[in-house]
Amino acid sequence: MDDLQSGKDTETSHARPDRMQAVLHFVIGFLFFIGCVMLLGGIAVVLLSLYYYGDASGLKDSEALMSKLYPQNLLLKIFLFVSSS
Numbered sequence: 001m002d003d004l005q006s007g008k009d010t011e012t013s014h015a016r017p018d019r020m021q022a023v024l025h026f027v028i029g030f031l032f033f034i035g036c037v038m039l040l041g042g043i044a045v046v047l048l049s050l051y052y053y054g055d056a057s058g059l060k061d062s063e064a065l066m067s068k069l070y071p072q073n074l075l076l077k078i079f080l081f082v083s084s085s
Helices: 002-006 019-053 056-060 062-069 073-084
Strands: none
Touching: 019 073
16 A cells, blocks of 8 residues: 555566567458458458449449549549458
8 A cells, every 4th residue: 555655666577579579469460451451352342342333233233332532533543442452
């Protein structure tokens, strides 16, 4: 109780992670990031397919989707950024 009154923090660890922990944290974070990007890219493809075709059957005709997106330059750039990043 005296430690709390004096304002000393006795529970926080000041040890830094070693190299293996840091690499593992980086790899897990990178895999999580890639998974999120793939998930959001898939959702973007489905939403754009639903927007243009009214159903999800347009996914197999991606050339038709891209040809419809080509005149709309900004929408095409957004679609390509989301699906490729």
